Amino acid sequence: MASPPPPTTPVPADFTPLTGHCDCKAITYTIKAPALVVHCCHCTWCQRESGSVFALNYQVESYNFTITSPTKPTLIRTPSPSGDGQIFGRCPSCGIALYTHYDVNKMRVFVKVGTMDDASRAKVRPDVHIYTSTKVEWMDLKSEVERGVPCFEEYYKTKDVWRKESLERVEALKAWVEKGGKVGDWVVE
Template identity: 30%
Template sequence: MSHYADRKDLFPMQGGCPCGHIRYQINLPPLLVQTCHCTLCQRQMGSAFAINAVIESSAVSLLPSAPLTTPLSKAEQSSSSPSSGSVCGVLPAFADLTNAATTAIVTLPTDNNNAAHNAANNHKINKPILVALPTQSKVGQTVAQCPLCRGNLWSYYADAGTLVTYLIASTLDRPWELEPDVHIFTRSRREFVSLNDGKPQFKENYPDRAVFYRPDTKERVDALTELQGAWRKQIRAAYKAQFAKI
């Protein structure tokens, strides 16, 4: 199977949150795709690991909201009678009962098949909210979530600010197209997960991510590094000015 970066038919790729309120597009192949097996990623994802596509934030675009559809798996796409891909609906009675029994400050649409709802929202580009969460790597993390369904979409880390997006690959419409390039924090890998893809593995974080960048990303990485340097200078200057007032 060809590496995702060599697949000219893949990009741009689109994805979104579980309810369809936030939709996005990545316009370039990721710089790197990593699987993190740390226990905090397991908790945040509600799964055994997280697959993150590392990409410049400038290559990520927000799209108008869209009715939620069930993504077709790779096998279903090649099937003559796919079992999914239709517009998803929410049972109104169940949704109303659930919302009435909680203290949520937002309410999900009770019916994604409602024509009026779709017409009012399909042209709107909605923005995620940002939530600060801890990380096992001890680098500050801010997670972008849908304000309605609270689905996690991507993360920003304190070492790069909002210049670099760690996209949660499972939110893509075709997540299986991005195979991981490296596995990290395998010390907490769940025993039922078998890593037999031949990709590099690290018990903790990797010592130097630059080793795993492809040669074709050099110009992109160099430009990003320059921006990160300027951003760090601004942050240091801002902190210095703030402490000078104390």
């Protein structure tokens, strides 16, 4: 049975699609909708996986994320703190991780903001800082708090942080999946 068409995502008039690529530009992508949420994650897993002190992830429905290059990512399964596992989409040539998704919510993609083109990356800011209990000591989040960005020592309740539109989009996503919605093989194994 063919997958039903995905729900229409309400996109503000001033939103322009975001683009990105790996280092060697063998893989390019486009994001067609605003983020459900942008996490700045300070957990030790994200620190290790990113090779940096945090990971900045732009979460969006899988049908709003498109690989636009002929080259498709290599999918690498890794463990995750939850035990559910996660899958990294990496360039088969340069090895750069472009996105992840988790077994528990394969229909959402966590795009690595550092892989976005400069103009796209300049438009993205964290909506929330998570796992700040393990952030590096020298990182001061005072300016983020002053900007109104919530900071949590661990995780948070989605309904307490996400915008109403994002919560509605996730409900539409769940309904689509229940009707048999499927995404491309660049997301799931």
